Amino acid sequence: MVVGESGLGKSTLINTLFNRELYAEKEARNPGDEPASSVRIETVSTDIEENGVKLHLTVVDTPGFGDALNNVDSWRVIVDEINSRFDQYLEAETKINRTNIADNRVHALLYFIEPTGHALKSLDITFMKQVHEKVNLIPVIAKSDTMTEDEVLEFKTRILDDIKNQGINYFVPEQFDNEDDETVSSTEEILSRIPFAIVGSTKELQTEDGRIVRGRSYPWGIVEVDNEDHCDFIKLRQLLIRNFLEDLKEKTSKILYENYRSEKLKRLGIEQDDSVFREFDPVVKQEEERALHEAKLAKMEAEMKSVFQHKVSEREKKLQKSEAELFTRHKEMREKLLKQIKMLEEKKRDLENLRVAPASEPTASQPSKSRKGFLR
Ligand SMILES: Nc1nc2c(ncn2[C@@H]2O[C@H](COP(=O)(O)OP(=O)(O)OP(=O)(O)O)[C@@H](O)[C@H]2O)c(=O)[nH]1
Ligand SMILES: [Mg+2]
Structure with missing residues (x-):
């Protein structure tokens, strides 16, 4: 799921991630334009191949976030969407025939932060607090090409401080003791880039040294999407699709969904009977x-x-x-x-x-x- 204020480049990033025009490009809106009345939920599914492995991914776009004058409604629509996807799963799970449940839960939420260089806005904090215990939250700095390298680094520190002070949880890749040095350093590298400073573009441009790259053109040069010295796009892509796809799914299933479920059952007045859940532990069952x-x-x-x-x-x-x-x-x-x-x-x-x-x-x-x- 991608969430963030309108015009921050959500649709562009998805196109960049799949290298495909899933969303038609929109002109940036002018300040005088009518704000959209409410958030919409738009779902697109696509297949991609990564390292010879076919993946079926669904993206939930949320255009219109932050547009309404009263932003409470902005996050409510999104929280409702996340909940209803959990409910769907819960319902399928309680049916007798439990084989092949379609898993439409949200496994990762990219939250787009405006590249202001200041601090998080109250809308950012409010929204993240609403969802951080329901989804794997991945904060990203939108359009990082509009800031200098130093500004980006400083902004990252500030964002992380805010997030920690507010007690907001975000997705941290899991590290294990028995991993080889290469995996450990690659995970640490990904971890050190959070919040990911991203640049989105599917436009192919020619650099001065003759390479064809995806990027954005400026009078002083080209900002390359797939260049780790220019932005964190590659690291974000690695996290989502290559290194931590399973981790994201597992955390969603074992922690976030389980919490949601037990909370919901408690609210319904049904105390959890652990003997029922024992059945779900494969080791105990075996x-x-x-x-x-x-x-x-x-x-x-x-x-x-x-x-x-x-x-x-x-x-x-x-x-x-x-x-x-x-x-x-x-x-x-x-x-x-x-x-x-x-x-x-x-x-x-x-x-x-x-x-x-x-x-x-x-x-x-x-x-x-x-x-x-x-x-x-
Ligand atoms: N400088 C810069 N511009 C970008 C970037 N990504 C997208 N844009 C531009 O920003 C404008 C809005 O991009 P979208 O991808 O449509 O934004 P959105 O977040 O999907 O907006 P809504 O669908 O209205 O919520 C377009 O003109 C894009 O070309 C980026 O990384 N850097
Ligand atoms: Mg969009």
Whole structure:
């Protein structure tokens, strides 16, 4: 989102950032012109490619800011716009199907400060105080080519003092301990340029040494947009699109939006139930799922063990039973066999007796008798 008084070069800066005429150039207004009645919200979306990565960016322009005689209305329209974008997200988030929520929250707000060289105006302070806890505020000095280098430096110091004295938060790129020296110095370089002194122009001009540059022409020479010695445009672009795009989104989501949401719920009388939010912490959630999974496994294991033991004991019982049966059958068979053996032995003895008998009674006149005896 870009905000600042009319004619400070907001639309021009967006064109410069995307190197594309998203907004038609307007003539600077004359002091006698009718002031616009109120702030308007104008949204433009565009795709740009940065380092081979395609980005879809939406710019919210706010023409007419500071024009009205009563400027309270100026910031209210913008604050309402920021809030309504949060509300939209909140509503989508509370729906059951939460996949693919369109994130139209404001991830960065460029606030254009008039290059007066004095100090912040009361409108600047009022506005920044209204939004600094809702958005990543990035203050910029508009049209810095209208000031000398020394004036710019002095103005920067004054602006930062004012901002700090007023307790206004602005976006500070996050630095981590484990970063390499190059990243650390590049972040520090960006940090040291806040508030960014910018020059906007999509006009291509030829310098005295024959280069074609984007810039603004003066009798004494050309102020180059893409030259770090001339202005902070490159550093601002790096912050927004290259180095801190994710940081801006994350801060918006994790801090600014979360604060807005809990404030809103509190106002609605709904106390935050932390157990609900626990679910949103991926680490805690993962831990919970793991514990649940482990409990399930342990239960399954115990069940399997008890089933196994049951089966084993059943099989054991069966085996014992059949062993007993086998034993009795074995005993029965043995007894039967012994009986048979005994019977056969008796018969054998009888037969032998019979064989011996004819010798003592050699008469063949009594064969029937002996036969009778054998058959008995
Ligand atoms: N010197 C100078 N002039 C600029 C710069 N950027 C824009 N301008 C001129 O300032 C005038 C207004 O620029 P815009 O970009 O239309 O300003 P704006 O902030 O969008 O204005 P509103 O849409 O009315 O709020 C134009 O004539 C631009 O050429 C700059 O960096 N330096
Ligand atoms: Mg404009």
